[in-house]
Amino acid sequence: LLTLISQKNHASSQSANKLPPGPPKLPIIGNLHQLVGKNSLPHHRLAELAGVYGPIMHLHLGEVPTVVVSSAEVARDVMRTHDAAFCNRPSILLAEHVFYGRTDIALAPYGEYWRQVRKIAMLELFTAKRVQSFRPIREEEVANLVKSMAMEQGSVVNLSKKLFALTFDITSRLAFKKKGTEQEEFKALVDDITKIASGFSIFDLYPSIRCLCSITGMRRKLQDLVRRSNMIVDSIIYDHISKKRQGKKEDHEDLVDVLLAFHKDKDEVSHGSQFSLAIDNIKAIFLQVLGAGSETSSTIMEWTMSELLKNPKIMEKTQNEVRGILQFYEKHVVDEASIKELKYLKQVIKETLRLHPPLPLLVPRESMEQCEICGYKIPTKTRVIVNAWAISKDPKRWLEPERFIPERFEDTLVDYNGTHFELIPFGAGRRICPGIGLALANVELALATLLYHFNWKLPNGCKPQDLNMDETFGITARRRHELLVIPCVYPQSKFN
Numbered sequence: 001l002l003t004l005i006s007q008k009n010h011a012s013s014q015s016a017n018k019l020p021p022g023p024p025k026l027p028i029i030g031n032l033h034q035l036v037g038k039n040s041l042p043h044h045r046l047a048e049l050a051g052v053y054g055p056i057m058h059l060h061l062g063e064v065p066t067v068v069v070s071s072a073e074v075a076r077d078v079m080r081t082h083d084a085a086f087c088n089r090p091s092i093l094l095a096e097h098v099f100y101g102r103t104d105i106a107l108a109p110y111g112e113y114w115r116q117v118r119k120i121a122m123l124e125l126f127t128a129k130r131v132q133s134f135r136p137i138r139e140e141e142v143a144n145l146v147k148s149m150a151m152e153q154g155s156v157v158n159l160s161k162k163l164f165a166l167t168f169d170i171t172s173r174l175a176f177k178k179k180g181t182e183q184e185e186f187k188a189l190v191d192d193i194t195k196i197a198s199g200f201s202i203f204d205l206y207p208s209i210r211c212l213c214s215i216t217g218m219r220r221k222l223q224d225l226v227r228r229s230n231m232i233v234d235s236i237i238y239d240h241i242s243k244k245r246q247g248k249k250e251d252h253e254d255l256v257d258v259l260l261a262f263h264k265d266k267d268e269v270s271h272g273s274q275f276s277l278a279i280d281n282i283k284a285i286f287l288q289v290l291g292a293g294s295e296t297s298s299t300i301m302e303w304t305m306s307e308l309l310k311n312p313k314i315m316e317k318t319q320n321e322v323r324g325i326l327q328f329y330e331k332h333v334v335d336e337a338s339i340k341e342l343k344y345l346k347q348v349i350k351e352t353l354r355l356h357p358p359l360p361l362l363v364p365r366e367s368m369e370q371c372e373i374c375g376y377k378i379p380t381k382t383r384v385i386v387n388a389w390a391i392s393k394d395p396k397r398w399l400e401p402e403r404f405i406p407e408r409f410e411d412t413l414v415d416y417n418g419t420h421f422e423l424i425p426f427g428a429g430r431r432i433c434p435g436i437g438l439a440l441a442n443v444e445l446a447l448a449t450l451l452y453h454f455n456w457k458l459p460n461g462c463k464p465q466d467l468n469m470d471e472t473f474g475i476t477a478r479r480r481h482e483l484l485v486i487p488c489v490y491p492q493s494k495f496n
């Protein structure tokens with residue numbers, strides 16, 4: 001027995017000194033060549049590699065030692081058991097520039113600054129009370145969308161554009177009370193930011209070769225992104241500052257007001273604490289919330305509508321539920337009270353989050369100390385990528401994982417709140433998304449309303465089964481082709 005125990009201990013101490021398995025690496029490029037292929041979206045390629053090397057895999061992406069997690073069990077180990085060791089974010093070139101030295105929330109390094117801004121996010125920006133207080137804004141913007149779609153009924157509508165405009169308008173109003181007139185510029189800015197923010201750009205893969213940034217023209221590109229974002233953000237922030245200095249009180253606080261309350265002039269003391277947000281910090285957080293609020297929520301609505309159009313029976317069942325509930329309460333407008341009863345719609349959204357997590361590789365993390373996971377050694381400063389997309393399609397956890405079956409959530413408690421690791425579209429642990437409540441409030445209301453008021457057809461005689469479902473490359477996995485639809489007003493709907 002003693003011999004067996006000692007052999008076992010020896011074996012486990014040997015594996016604890018070993019890195020996780022992974023494909024053979026080439027000099028200089030490491031495993032980069034394995035990410036390129038016919039199907040070259042990183043989350044797809046990483047899932048294929050995990051099929052060969054297992055749910056914890058070690059790669060070298062350029063110079064960067066990287067561990068890829070592809071199962072619920074390992075994700076739990078990383079994001080719950082050892083969350084404290086893995087809650088740092090790697091330095092990404094884009095964040096250094098566009099988010100003013102990584103002083104946003106999502107890409108900020110773990111430490112005192114992040115703790116303070118995360119606290120502001122949890123206690124001031126995204127509380128249930130604040131999400132509730134934005135209800136009139138949500139309802140008004142969704143009603144505007146429905147009216148504009150009704151005017152275009154029978155013709156081809158670019159639903160992707162409309163949904164982004166909706167989430168951008170809602171987020172703009174709750175962030176700075178006005179609608180963003182700069183929608184097109186902001187959308188282009190978000191597109192450019194998400195492409196570079198993936199962490200797979202050459203500068204983030206070879207951080208030691210600093211001149212790469214200048215040689216390739218990236219420095220100029222980043223400076224241009226900062227200039228473009230300043231053009232959108234500066235006037236908004238300085239307008240709020242001047243109102244604050246004049247002592248003007250607004251009826252309700254927006255996000256910039258909340259953040260400015262934490263900004264101290266030299267001799268001013270606010271909130272009784274020593275923590276102060278610099279104006280550049282406020283710009284970083286503001287820009288991120290505007291981006292996170294519009295991009296991810298519109299992406300999930302776009303995918304939900306795509307799946308419903310592809311699956312007409314599920315579309316019908318979802319519409320019957322919404323219409324049935326409204327008819328029962330003799331209402332013609334979806335309000336938040338009726339949304340509580342839309343159980344099937346919630347399952348549809350959950351199933352969409354499973355099949356199309358808007359951030360398929362979440363946001364990368366970095367180990368802060370050496371740690372042991374599944375008996376393998378993970379050295380300090382290893383980048384950790386959690387493939388949430390692969391995890392929520394794992395055939396060991398999900399029956400017919402490729403199929404869109406909302407009913408799978410009927411009799412299960414599995415939820416996306418960060419406690420069920422087979423479904424983690426919002427991440428988990430200390431760095432879990434703080435905007436879940438806000439995102440769902442927007443998504444549920446908009447989808448329920450669109451499904452109530454319109455019947456939907458695909459243009460050009462496209463059959464449901466032929467709808468293209470390809471994804472784009474970037475930190476968010478949006479539809480590669482914008483979703484074009486023909487809305488037809490539901491005969492019983494009234495718009496006021």
Ligand code: HEM
Pocket residue numbers: 105106107118121289290292293294296297300357358359362363425426427428429430431432433434435436438439
């Ligand atoms: C469907 C919508 C959304 C999805 C799928 C989503 C997903 C995520 C994910 C995966 C993370 C990283 C979690 C981790 O590392 O464990 C994250 C972080 C974050 N999200 Fe969201 N998000 C959504 C909507 C929003 C909204 C509406 C906001 C705010 C307006 C928001 C603000 C943030 C922030 C500030 C972080 C950084 C948290 C931190 O690092 O401490 N998100 N989100």
